[in-house]
Amino acid sequence: EDEEGAEKEPCSALENSDQEVIVEALKSICNILLHNETAQVRAAELQLIKGVAERLKQCYDPTWGYEVHFFDLRLTFLLTALRLDVRAQLAQELHGIRLLGNQLDATLGLCWPETLETARAGFEGTPPEELPPLSREQTELAVEILKILFNITFNTNKCKVG
Structure with a gap:
């Protein structure tokens, strides 16, 4: 309730200015991690990946906009690219x-009508050639996700670049 006793409406989404601040903070953290080995060590010690993973679990929550989601993924990519221990932890x-x-699945709008069969939600039974193309945002998020998946599944002991 506010000062006049009227009920306040619950805020389901963060204000735009809050989202902008979060995005700028995420960009800064990404830049610091990319260029500072001490920051990489501290991020691992502070278990930063745990907090980011918790927010990634909220992929279906409309509270977080595209940019927050993108930079959460970019931060995860950097942490897993730069730190083998974080890669293993994730x-x-x-x-x-x-x-x-x-x-x-959430990014591409996939559903699973059968055990080994996928479809885009809302387009079940539509031939692949008739599906609408993915948006630029969906494509960018999917690329970040695939980069992280590569990092956490690539075995550094079996393949050496030389």
């Missing part, structure tokens, strides 16, 4: 393959 402890598989 893959094993945080069930990263399942988490990111769910992300990919």
